[in-house]
Amino acid sequence: MLERIAMDPGSDLDKLERMLAMKERIDGQNAMRQFADALSEARSTIPPIIKDATVDFTSSKGRTNYKHETLAGIAKVIDPILSKNGLSYRFRTDQGQGGVKVTCIIQHRAGHFEETTLMGGADQSGNKNGFQAIGSAVTYLQRYTLKAALGLSAEVDDDAQSVTESAPAQRQPKPEQPAAPNPEAVADGMIAALRGADSEERLKSIWTSEKFKTDLSWLRKQDAERAAHVEAAKDSRKESLKPSISHDLGDEIPEFEGNLK
Template sequence: MERHPHGGCTMTEVTKMEPQGAQTPVMRAADQMVAMIERVVTDPSADLDKLERMLAMKERMDAQSAKVAFAQAISAARAEIPPIMKDATVDFSNKEGKRTHYQHETLAGIARVIDPILSQHGLSYRFRTSQDGGAVEVTCIIAHADGHSEETSLRGAPDQSGNKNNFQAVGSAVTYFQRYTLKAALGLSAAADDDAQGAGPRPEDRRGPATVSPDQFVKLRDKCEEADVDPAMICERAKVPSLEQFPAADFDAVMRKLQLTIDQKKPTIEGDEIPY
Protein backbone atom coordinates (compact mmCIF):
# COMPACT_ATOMS: atom_id res chain seq x y z
CA MET A 1 0.00 0.00 0.00
CA GLU A 2 1.40 3.39 -1.01
CA ARG A 3 1.47 6.12 1.65
CA HIS A 4 2.46 9.75 1.62
CA PRO A 5 5.67 10.55 3.58
CA HIS A 6 3.53 12.43 6.16
CA GLY A 7 1.34 9.40 6.76
CA GLY A 8 -1.53 10.19 4.36
CA CYS A 9 -2.84 8.04 1.54
CA THR A 10 -1.83 8.71 -2.04
CA MET A 11 -4.44 9.60 -4.69
CA THR A 12 -4.05 6.11 -6.12
CA GLU A 13 -5.09 4.57 -2.79
CA VAL A 14 -8.05 6.90 -2.40
CA THR A 15 -9.25 5.96 -5.86
CA LYS A 16 -9.03 2.27 -5.04
CA MET A 17 -10.97 2.71 -1.80
CA GLU A 18 -14.00 4.37 -3.48
CA PRO A 19 -17.10 2.14 -3.37
CA GLN A 20 -17.99 0.32 -6.56
CA GLY A 21 -21.78 0.89 -6.27
CA ALA A 22 -24.13 -0.24 -9.01
CA GLN A 23 -26.72 2.46 -8.38
CA THR A 24 -28.17 4.30 -11.33
CA PRO A 25 -28.47 8.12 -11.33
CA VAL A 26 -32.21 7.73 -10.63
CA MET A 27 -31.48 5.54 -7.57
CA ARG A 28 -28.87 7.97 -6.22
CA ALA A 29 -31.26 10.90 -6.65
CA ALA A 30 -33.97 8.91 -4.84
CA ASP A 31 -31.64 8.28 -1.90
CA GLN A 32 -30.86 11.98 -1.70
CA MET A 33 -34.59 12.74 -1.75
CA VAL A 34 -35.14 10.34 1.19
CA ALA A 35 -32.51 12.19 3.21
CA MET A 36 -34.16 15.52 2.42
CA ILE A 37 -37.60 14.19 3.43
CA GLU A 38 -36.19 12.87 6.71
CA ARG A 39 -34.77 16.31 7.51
CA VAL A 40 -38.09 18.01 6.76
CA VAL A 41 -40.07 15.49 8.84
CA THR A 42 -37.86 16.03 11.90
CA ASP A 43 -38.11 19.82 11.61
CA PRO A 44 -40.98 21.12 13.84
CA SER A 45 -41.34 24.21 11.66
CA ALA A 46 -41.50 22.22 8.38
CA ASP A 47 -43.82 23.37 5.61
CA LEU A 48 -46.42 20.61 5.07
CA ASP A 49 -47.08 21.70 1.48
CA LYS A 50 -43.40 21.38 0.73
CA LEU A 51 -43.36 17.93 2.35
CA GLU A 52 -46.30 16.78 0.20
CA ARG A 53 -44.55 17.98 -2.95
CA MET A 54 -41.38 16.16 -1.92
CA LEU A 55 -43.32 12.95 -1.25
CA ALA A 56 -45.02 13.20 -4.66
CA MET A 57 -41.63 13.70 -6.29
CA LYS A 58 -40.27 10.67 -4.40
CA GLU A 59 -43.15 8.55 -5.72
CA ARG A 60 -42.37 9.61 -9.29
CA MET A 61 -38.69 8.82 -8.80
CA ASP A 62 -39.52 5.40 -7.34
CA ALA A 63 -41.78 4.68 -10.32
CA GLN A 64 -39.03 5.68 -12.74
CA SER A 65 -36.50 3.53 -10.90
CA ALA A 66 -38.89 0.56 -11.02
CA LYS A 67 -39.42 1.11 -14.75
CA VAL A 68 -35.66 1.08 -15.36
CA ALA A 69 -35.29 -2.12 -13.31
CA PHE A 70 -38.15 -3.71 -15.30
CA ALA A 71 -36.51 -2.86 -18.63
CA GLN A 72 -33.16 -4.25 -17.46
CA ALA A 73 -34.77 -7.46 -16.21
CA ILE A 74 -36.75 -8.00 -19.43
CA SER A 75 -33.64 -7.42 -21.51
CA ALA A 76 -31.59 -9.88 -19.45
CA ALA A 77 -34.35 -12.53 -19.46
CA ARG A 78 -34.93 -12.30 -23.20
CA ALA A 79 -31.21 -12.84 -23.80
CA GLU A 80 -31.50 -16.20 -21.99
CA ILE A 81 -34.84 -17.46 -23.38
CA PRO A 82 -34.33 -19.83 -26.35
CA PRO A 83 -36.78 -20.22 -29.25
CA ILE A 84 -39.90 -22.06 -28.07
CA MET A 85 -40.48 -25.44 -29.67
CA LYS A 86 -43.87 -26.13 -31.29
CA ASP A 87 -44.96 -29.12 -29.24
CA ALA A 88 -48.59 -29.58 -30.35
CA THR A 89 -50.35 -30.43 -33.61
CA VAL A 90 -53.77 -29.31 -34.83
CA ASP A 91 -55.37 -31.65 -37.34
CA PHE A 92 -59.07 -31.55 -38.23
CA SER A 93 -61.43 -31.41 -41.20
CA ASN A 94 -64.38 -29.05 -41.59
CA LYS A 95 -67.90 -29.99 -42.70
CA GLU A 96 -66.81 -29.88 -46.36
CA GLY A 97 -63.98 -32.30 -45.64
CA LYS A 98 -61.19 -29.74 -45.99
CA ARG A 99 -58.28 -30.53 -43.72
CA THR A 100 -56.49 -28.08 -41.44
CA HIS A 101 -53.10 -29.23 -40.19
CA TYR A 102 -50.39 -27.23 -38.42
CA GLN A 103 -48.10 -27.18 -35.37
CA HIS A 104 -48.05 -24.67 -32.55
CA GLU A 105 -46.48 -24.20 -29.13
CA THR A 106 -48.66 -24.81 -26.06
CA LEU A 107 -48.96 -22.45 -23.08
CA ALA A 108 -47.61 -25.21 -20.84
CA GLY A 109 -44.65 -25.70 -23.16
CA ILE A 110 -43.87 -21.98 -23.11
CA ALA A 111 -44.17 -21.89 -19.31
CA ARG A 112 -41.72 -24.77 -18.87
CA VAL A 113 -39.06 -22.78 -20.72
CA ILE A 114 -39.62 -19.23 -19.50
CA ASP A 115 -40.81 -19.57 -15.89
CA PRO A 116 -37.41 -20.43 -14.33
CA ILE A 117 -35.67 -17.68 -16.32
CA LEU A 118 -38.23 -15.00 -15.52
CA SER A 119 -38.12 -15.92 -11.83
CA GLN A 120 -34.35 -15.46 -11.72
CA HIS A 121 -34.83 -11.88 -12.91
CA GLY A 122 -37.70 -11.00 -10.58
CA LEU A 123 -40.35 -11.21 -13.31
CA SER A 124 -43.76 -12.87 -13.29
CA TYR A 125 -46.87 -12.92 -15.49
CA ARG A 126 -50.60 -13.38 -15.11
CA PHE A 127 -53.69 -13.07 -17.31
CA ARG A 128 -56.90 -11.07 -17.06
CA THR A 129 -59.87 -12.30 -19.11
CA SER A 130 -63.18 -10.63 -19.94
CA GLN A 131 -66.11 -10.94 -22.35
CA ASP A 132 -68.12 -8.12 -23.83
CA GLY A 133 -70.74 -8.38 -26.56
CA GLY A 134 -69.66 -11.88 -27.47
CA ALA A 135 -66.00 -10.91 -27.88
CA VAL A 136 -63.23 -12.37 -25.74
CA GLU A 137 -60.40 -10.20 -24.43
CA VAL A 138 -57.26 -11.50 -22.75
CA THR A 139 -54.62 -9.26 -21.18
CA CYS A 140 -51.16 -10.53 -20.25
CA ILE A 141 -49.58 -8.61 -17.36
CA ILE A 142 -45.80 -8.82 -16.98
CA ALA A 143 -44.70 -7.57 -13.53
CA HIS A 144 -41.33 -6.98 -11.88
CA ALA A 145 -40.48 -7.38 -8.20
CA ASP A 146 -39.77 -3.63 -7.91
CA GLY A 147 -43.40 -2.85 -8.76
CA HIS A 148 -43.49 -1.87 -12.44
CA SER A 149 -45.77 -3.84 -14.80
CA GLU A 150 -46.81 -3.66 -18.45
CA GLU A 151 -49.84 -5.09 -20.26
CA THR A 152 -50.49 -6.59 -23.69
CA SER A 153 -54.07 -7.31 -24.83
CA LEU A 154 -55.79 -9.16 -27.66
CA ARG A 155 -59.53 -9.19 -28.39
CA GLY A 156 -61.61 -11.23 -30.82
CA ALA A 157 -64.58 -13.53 -31.36
CA PRO A 158 -64.68 -17.08 -29.95
CA ASP A 159 -62.97 -19.69 -32.13
CA GLN A 160 -65.73 -21.56 -33.96
CA SER A 161 -63.40 -23.70 -36.09
CA GLY A 162 -63.34 -27.49 -35.86
CA ASN A 163 -67.00 -28.04 -34.90
CA LYS A 164 -66.55 -26.67 -31.36
CA ASN A 165 -69.50 -25.99 -29.08
CA ASN A 166 -69.91 -22.52 -27.54
CA PHE A 167 -67.93 -23.28 -24.38
CA GLN A 168 -65.10 -24.88 -26.30
CA ALA A 169 -65.03 -21.93 -28.72
CA VAL A 170 -64.54 -19.45 -25.86
CA GLY A 171 -61.96 -21.67 -24.16
CA SER A 172 -60.01 -22.08 -27.39
CA ALA A 173 -59.94 -18.30 -27.97
CA VAL A 174 -58.81 -17.64 -24.38
CA THR A 175 -55.99 -20.19 -24.64
CA TYR A 176 -54.92 -18.79 -28.00
CA PHE A 177 -54.87 -15.20 -26.71
CA GLN A 178 -52.99 -16.20 -23.56
CA ARG A 179 -50.31 -17.82 -25.67
CA TYR A 180 -49.95 -14.93 -28.06
CA THR A 181 -50.17 -12.06 -25.56
CA LEU A 182 -47.43 -13.74 -23.52
CA LYS A 183 -45.28 -14.21 -26.62
CA ALA A 184 -45.90 -10.63 -27.74
CA ALA A 185 -45.18 -9.17 -24.28
CA LEU A 186 -41.84 -10.99 -24.04
CA GLY A 187 -40.94 -10.87 -27.73
CA LEU A 188 -40.67 -14.67 -27.96
CA SER A 189 -40.02 -16.59 -31.16
CA ALA A 190 -41.07 -20.14 -31.95
CA ALA A 191 -39.37 -22.98 -33.78
CA ALA A 192 -40.78 -26.23 -35.12
CA ASP A 193 -39.84 -29.32 -33.13
CA ASP A 194 -37.75 -31.16 -35.69
CA ASP A 195 -36.72 -34.06 -33.44
CA ALA A 196 -33.34 -32.48 -32.62
CA GLN A 197 -32.39 -32.05 -36.26
CA GLY A 198 -32.16 -28.32 -35.64
CA ALA A 199 -28.88 -28.85 -33.79
CA GLY A 200 -27.09 -28.45 -37.10
CA PRO A 201 -26.85 -25.35 -39.28
CA ARG A 202 -30.16 -24.14 -40.69
CA PRO A 203 -29.99 -22.72 -44.23
CA GLU A 204 -31.53 -19.31 -44.70
CA ASP A 205 -33.75 -20.58 -47.52
CA ARG A 206 -35.58 -22.89 -45.09
CA ARG A 207 -37.17 -19.90 -43.40
CA GLY A 208 -40.68 -19.20 -44.61
CA PRO A 209 -42.17 -15.75 -45.19
CA ALA A 210 -43.23 -13.65 -42.23
CA THR A 211 -46.69 -14.59 -41.00
CA VAL A 212 -49.49 -12.41 -39.69
CA SER A 213 -49.24 -11.04 -36.17
CA PRO A 214 -51.70 -12.20 -33.48
CA ASP A 215 -53.71 -9.00 -33.95
CA GLN A 216 -53.79 -9.46 -37.73
CA PHE A 217 -54.87 -13.09 -37.30
CA VAL A 218 -57.86 -12.00 -35.19
CA LYS A 219 -58.84 -9.32 -37.73
CA LEU A 220 -58.52 -11.78 -40.61
CA ARG A 221 -60.54 -14.46 -38.85
CA ASP A 222 -63.30 -11.99 -37.92
CA LYS A 223 -63.37 -10.55 -41.44
CA CYS A 224 -63.80 -14.05 -42.90
CA GLU A 225 -66.74 -14.63 -40.57
CA GLU A 226 -68.28 -11.26 -41.50
CA ALA A 227 -67.90 -12.02 -45.20
CA ASP A 228 -69.22 -15.57 -44.70
CA VAL A 229 -66.05 -16.95 -46.29
CA ASP A 230 -64.58 -20.26 -45.15
CA PRO A 231 -61.05 -19.60 -43.75
CA ALA A 232 -60.00 -22.94 -45.22
CA MET A 233 -60.56 -21.50 -48.71
CA ILE A 234 -58.34 -18.51 -47.90
CA CYS A 235 -55.65 -20.85 -46.59
CA GLU A 236 -55.91 -23.11 -49.62
CA ARG A 237 -55.38 -20.21 -52.03
CA ALA A 238 -52.44 -18.93 -49.98
CA LYS A 239 -51.05 -22.48 -49.73
CA VAL A 240 -50.78 -22.35 -45.95
CA PRO A 241 -52.19 -24.84 -43.41
CA SER A 242 -53.94 -22.24 -41.23
CA LEU A 243 -54.76 -18.55 -40.87
CA GLU A 244 -52.09 -18.33 -38.17
CA GLN A 245 -49.50 -18.93 -40.88
CA PHE A 246 -51.04 -16.61 -43.47
CA PRO A 247 -48.31 -14.44 -45.11
CA ALA A 248 -48.13 -10.98 -43.57
CA ALA A 249 -47.28 -9.52 -46.99
CA ASP A 250 -50.72 -10.59 -48.30
CA PHE A 251 -52.72 -9.41 -45.28
CA ASP A 252 -53.83 -6.02 -46.65
CA ALA A 253 -54.80 -7.47 -50.03
CA VAL A 254 -56.96 -10.27 -48.63
CA MET A 255 -58.62 -7.87 -46.17
CA ARG A 256 -59.58 -5.60 -49.09
CA LYS A 257 -61.02 -8.54 -51.02
CA LEU A 258 -63.02 -9.71 -48.02
CA GLN A 259 -64.37 -6.21 -47.47
CA LEU A 260 -65.37 -6.05 -51.16
CA THR A 261 -67.27 -9.32 -50.69
CA ILE A 262 -69.05 -7.83 -47.67
CA ASP A 263 -69.93 -4.63 -49.54
CA GLN A 264 -71.34 -6.58 -52.49
CA LYS A 265 -73.70 -8.47 -50.18
CA LYS A 266 -75.14 -5.32 -48.62
CA PRO A 267 -78.63 -4.43 -49.88
CA THR A 268 -78.97 -1.27 -52.00
CA ILE A 269 -81.73 1.31 -51.68
CA GLU A 270 -83.27 2.68 -54.85
CA GLY A 271 -85.40 5.82 -55.28
CA ASP A 272 -87.70 6.60 -52.37
CA GLU A 273 -87.63 3.07 -51.02
CA ILE A 274 -87.67 3.00 -47.20
CA PRO A 275 -85.76 0.09 -45.67
CA TYR A 276 -87.48 -1.80 -42.87
Protein backbone atom coordinates (compact mmCIF):
# COMPACT_ATOMS: atom_id res chain seq x y z
CA MET A 1 0.00 0.00 0.00
CA LEU A 2 2.82 2.39 0.88
CA GLU A 3 4.53 1.61 -2.41
CA ARG A 4 1.36 2.36 -4.39
CA ILE A 5 0.87 5.62 -2.50
CA ALA A 6 4.47 6.63 -3.13
CA MET A 7 4.09 5.94 -6.87
CA ASP A 8 0.91 8.01 -7.17
CA PRO A 9 1.74 11.58 -8.35
CA GLY A 10 -1.27 12.89 -6.45
CA SER A 11 -0.20 11.49 -3.09
CA ASP A 12 0.03 13.71 -0.03
CA LEU A 13 3.69 13.45 1.02
CA ASP A 14 2.93 14.60 4.56
CA LYS A 15 0.45 11.74 5.04
CA LEU A 16 2.95 9.32 3.49
CA GLU A 17 5.67 10.41 5.93
CA ARG A 18 3.29 9.91 8.87
CA MET A 19 2.45 6.40 7.68
CA LEU A 20 6.14 5.54 7.26
CA ALA A 21 6.94 6.81 10.77
CA MET A 22 4.08 4.76 12.19
CA LYS A 23 5.34 1.66 10.37
CA GLU A 24 8.85 2.20 11.78
CA ARG A 25 7.44 2.38 15.33
CA ILE A 26 5.49 -0.86 14.85
CA ASP A 27 8.53 -2.59 13.32
CA GLY A 28 10.61 -1.44 16.30
CA GLN A 29 8.12 -2.90 18.77
CA ASN A 30 8.08 -6.20 16.88
CA ALA A 31 11.91 -6.30 16.84
CA MET A 32 12.00 -5.67 20.60
CA ARG A 33 9.61 -8.58 21.23
CA GLN A 34 11.68 -10.88 19.01
CA PHE A 35 14.81 -9.83 20.93
CA ALA A 36 13.18 -10.59 24.28
CA ASP A 37 11.93 -13.99 23.09
CA ALA A 38 15.33 -14.94 21.65
CA LEU A 39 17.20 -13.84 24.78
CA SER A 40 14.81 -15.78 27.00
CA GLU A 41 15.27 -18.92 24.90
CA ALA A 42 19.06 -18.55 24.90
CA ARG A 43 19.26 -18.04 28.66
CA SER A 44 17.20 -21.15 29.28
CA THR A 45 19.83 -23.14 27.35
CA ILE A 46 23.11 -21.58 28.54
CA PRO A 47 24.64 -23.69 31.34
CA PRO A 48 26.53 -22.22 34.33
CA ILE A 49 29.91 -20.90 33.28
CA ILE A 50 32.90 -22.97 34.44
CA LYS A 51 35.84 -21.10 35.93
CA ASP A 52 38.80 -22.11 33.81
CA ALA A 53 41.60 -19.87 35.12
CA THR A 54 43.42 -19.42 38.42
CA VAL A 55 45.18 -16.36 39.81
CA ASP A 56 47.79 -17.06 42.48
CA PHE A 57 50.52 -14.64 43.48
CA THR A 58 52.10 -13.18 46.59
CA SER A 59 52.78 -9.50 47.19
CA SER A 60 53.66 -7.31 50.14
CA LYS A 61 49.99 -7.53 51.20
CA GLY A 62 50.05 -11.31 51.29
CA ARG A 63 48.87 -14.08 49.00
CA THR A 64 46.11 -13.59 46.43
CA ASN A 65 44.43 -16.74 45.19
CA TYR A 66 41.14 -17.12 43.32
CA LYS A 67 39.58 -18.80 40.28
CA HIS A 68 37.62 -17.04 37.54
CA GLU A 69 36.13 -17.67 34.12
CA THR A 70 37.92 -16.29 31.05
CA LEU A 71 36.31 -14.37 28.18
CA ALA A 72 37.37 -17.15 25.80
CA GLY A 73 35.80 -19.76 28.09
CA ILE A 74 32.52 -17.82 28.20
CA ALA A 75 32.51 -17.35 24.42
CA LYS A 76 33.08 -21.07 23.84
CA VAL A 77 29.89 -21.84 25.78
CA ILE A 78 27.55 -19.06 24.67
CA ASP A 79 28.49 -18.33 21.03
CA PRO A 80 26.76 -21.39 19.47
CA ILE A 81 23.64 -20.85 21.60
CA LEU A 82 23.37 -17.14 20.83
CA SER A 83 23.91 -17.74 17.12
CA LYS A 84 21.17 -20.38 17.07
CA ASN A 85 18.74 -17.80 18.50
CA GLY A 86 19.75 -14.98 16.16
CA LEU A 87 21.76 -13.08 18.78
CA SER A 88 25.25 -11.65 18.62
CA TYR A 89 27.43 -9.40 20.78
CA ARG A 90 30.24 -6.92 20.36
CA PHE A 91 32.15 -4.47 22.54
CA ARG A 92 32.81 -0.74 22.34
CA THR A 93 35.77 0.59 24.34
CA ASP A 94 36.60 4.16 25.37
CA GLN A 95 39.36 5.57 27.52
CA GLY A 96 39.35 8.73 29.59
CA GLN A 97 39.28 10.25 33.07
CA GLY A 98 42.05 7.92 34.20
CA GLY A 99 40.18 4.72 33.38
CA VAL A 100 38.45 2.70 30.70
CA LYS A 101 34.79 2.27 29.73
CA VAL A 102 33.51 -0.88 28.04
CA THR A 103 30.06 -1.27 26.51
CA CYS A 104 28.68 -4.69 25.58
CA ILE A 105 26.09 -4.57 22.78
CA ILE A 106 23.71 -7.52 22.44
CA GLN A 107 21.83 -7.46 19.10
CA HIS A 108 19.13 -9.59 17.47
CA ARG A 109 19.00 -10.24 13.75
CA ALA A 110 15.68 -8.34 13.61
CA GLY A 111 17.65 -5.20 14.49
CA HIS A 112 16.87 -4.50 18.15
CA PHE A 113 19.87 -4.18 20.47
CA GLU A 114 20.60 -3.36 24.11
CA GLU A 115 23.76 -2.00 25.72
CA THR A 116 25.40 -2.57 29.12
CA THR A 117 28.26 -0.27 30.17
CA LEU A 118 30.78 -0.46 33.01
CA MET A 119 33.75 1.76 33.88
CA GLY A 120 36.89 1.01 35.83
CA GLY A 121 40.46 2.07 36.47
CA ALA A 122 43.55 0.33 35.14
CA ASP A 123 44.35 -2.99 36.83
CA GLN A 124 47.41 -2.25 38.97
CA SER A 125 47.57 -5.66 40.64
CA GLY A 126 50.65 -7.84 40.27
CA ASN A 127 53.63 -6.47 38.35
CA LYS A 128 51.82 -5.19 35.24
CA ASN A 129 53.20 -2.34 33.16
CA GLY A 130 50.93 0.46 31.97
CA PHE A 131 49.74 -1.26 28.79
CA GLN A 132 49.13 -4.55 30.56
CA ALA A 133 47.16 -2.78 33.30
CA ILE A 134 44.82 -1.20 30.72
CA GLY A 135 44.47 -4.44 28.74
CA SER A 136 43.65 -6.40 31.88
CA ALA A 137 40.98 -3.86 32.86
CA VAL A 138 39.40 -4.00 29.39
CA THR A 139 39.26 -7.79 29.44
CA TYR A 140 37.79 -7.77 32.96
CA LEU A 141 35.09 -5.27 31.97
CA GLN A 142 34.29 -7.21 28.79
CA ARG A 143 33.65 -10.33 30.85
CA TYR A 144 31.43 -8.55 33.34
CA THR A 145 29.43 -6.48 30.84
CA LEU A 146 28.76 -9.66 28.84
CA LYS A 147 27.73 -11.55 31.98
CA ALA A 148 25.49 -8.68 33.08
CA ALA A 149 23.89 -8.23 29.65
CA LEU A 150 23.02 -11.91 29.36
CA GLY A 151 22.36 -12.57 33.05
CA LEU A 152 25.00 -15.32 33.13
CA SER A 153 25.66 -17.11 36.38
CA ALA A 154 28.74 -18.82 37.78
CA GLU A 155 29.68 -20.56 40.98
CA VAL A 156 30.82 -18.54 44.00
CA ASP A 157 33.24 -16.03 42.47
CA ASP A 158 35.72 -13.88 44.37
CA ASP A 159 37.23 -12.52 41.15
CA ALA A 160 39.22 -9.33 41.75
CA GLN A 161 38.93 -9.75 45.52
CA SER A 162 42.28 -10.17 47.26
CA VAL A 163 42.63 -13.13 49.58
CA THR A 164 45.33 -12.22 52.03
CA GLU A 165 46.80 -15.05 54.01
CA SER A 166 47.81 -14.46 57.58
CA ALA A 167 47.92 -16.69 60.64
CA PRO A 168 46.06 -20.05 60.36
CA ALA A 169 43.68 -19.09 63.15
CA GLN A 170 42.66 -16.02 61.15
CA ARG A 171 42.21 -17.93 57.90
CA GLN A 172 39.85 -20.49 59.42
CA PRO A 173 36.44 -19.03 60.36
CA LYS A 174 34.89 -20.16 63.60
CA PRO A 175 32.17 -22.78 63.07
CA GLU A 176 29.54 -20.68 64.78
CA GLN A 177 30.18 -17.67 62.56
CA PRO A 178 27.70 -17.38 59.66
CA ALA A 179 29.17 -17.15 56.18
CA ALA A 180 29.44 -13.61 54.83
CA PRO A 181 27.03 -12.73 52.01
CA ASN A 182 28.48 -13.22 48.55
CA PRO A 183 28.15 -10.11 46.32
CA GLU A 184 27.50 -12.14 43.16
CA ALA A 185 24.77 -14.21 44.81
CA VAL A 186 23.12 -11.06 46.20
CA ALA A 187 23.32 -9.30 42.83
CA ASP A 188 21.96 -12.33 40.95
CA GLY A 189 19.01 -12.54 43.33
CA MET A 190 18.22 -8.85 42.93
CA ILE A 191 18.45 -9.03 39.13
CA ALA A 192 16.19 -12.08 39.07
CA ALA A 193 13.61 -10.21 41.19
CA LEU A 194 13.68 -7.21 38.84
CA ARG A 195 13.34 -9.34 35.74
CA GLY A 196 10.44 -11.21 37.31
CA ALA A 197 8.40 -8.02 37.67
CA ASP A 198 5.37 -8.25 35.37
CA SER A 199 4.39 -4.58 35.51
CA GLU A 200 5.92 -1.15 36.05
CA GLU A 201 4.09 -0.91 39.39
CA ARG A 202 5.58 -4.22 40.56
CA LEU A 203 9.03 -3.13 39.38
CA LYS A 204 8.73 0.12 41.34
CA SER A 205 7.51 -1.77 44.42
CA ILE A 206 10.54 -4.08 44.31
CA TRP A 207 13.01 -1.24 43.69
CA THR A 208 11.68 0.94 46.53
CA SER A 209 11.27 -1.82 49.13
CA GLU A 210 13.37 -1.40 52.28
CA LYS A 211 15.14 -4.75 51.88
CA PHE A 212 16.02 -4.03 48.25
CA LYS A 213 17.38 -0.57 49.11
CA THR A 214 19.39 -2.02 52.01
CA ASP A 215 20.83 -4.79 49.82
CA LEU A 216 21.70 -2.35 47.03
CA SER A 217 23.42 0.02 49.47
CA TRP A 218 25.49 -2.88 50.86
CA LEU A 219 26.31 -4.10 47.34
CA ARG A 220 27.51 -0.66 46.25
CA LYS A 221 30.05 -0.74 49.10
CA GLN A 222 31.13 -4.34 48.51
CA ASP A 223 31.17 -4.49 44.70
CA ALA A 224 30.29 -1.32 42.79
CA GLU A 225 30.39 -3.12 39.45
CA ARG A 226 27.78 -5.69 40.43
CA ALA A 227 25.64 -2.89 41.86
CA ALA A 228 25.87 -1.27 38.42
CA HIS A 229 24.66 -4.57 36.92
CA VAL A 230 21.57 -4.41 39.15
CA GLU A 231 20.84 -0.82 38.13
CA ALA A 232 21.28 -1.74 34.45
CA ALA A 233 18.86 -4.65 34.88
CA LYS A 234 16.28 -2.32 36.43
CA ASP A 235 16.57 0.17 33.53
CA SER A 236 16.34 -2.64 30.96
CA ARG A 237 13.25 -4.17 32.61
CA LYS A 238 11.60 -0.76 32.91
CA GLU A 239 12.12 -0.18 29.19
CA SER A 240 10.71 -3.59 28.27
CA LEU A 241 7.56 -2.98 30.38
CA LYS A 242 6.61 0.22 28.58
CA PRO A 243 3.22 -0.12 26.85
CA SER A 244 3.45 -1.42 23.30
CA ILE A 245 2.14 0.65 20.44
CA SER A 246 -1.30 -0.62 19.45
CA HIS A 247 -1.52 -2.37 16.13
CA ASP A 248 -5.05 -0.95 15.70
CA LEU A 249 -4.10 1.84 13.34
CA GLY A 250 -7.52 3.49 13.77
CA ASP A 251 -7.47 7.22 13.27
CA GLU A 252 -3.71 7.28 12.74
CA ILE A 253 -4.04 6.03 9.14
CA PRO A 254 -4.53 9.13 7.05
CA GLU A 255 -7.40 9.20 4.63
CA PHE A 256 -6.19 8.62 1.07
CA GLU A 257 -8.06 10.13 -1.76
CA GLY A 258 -5.68 9.36 -4.60
CA ASN A 259 -5.95 6.89 -7.44
CA LEU A 260 -4.66 3.40 -6.39
CA LYS A 261 -4.85 1.86 -9.84
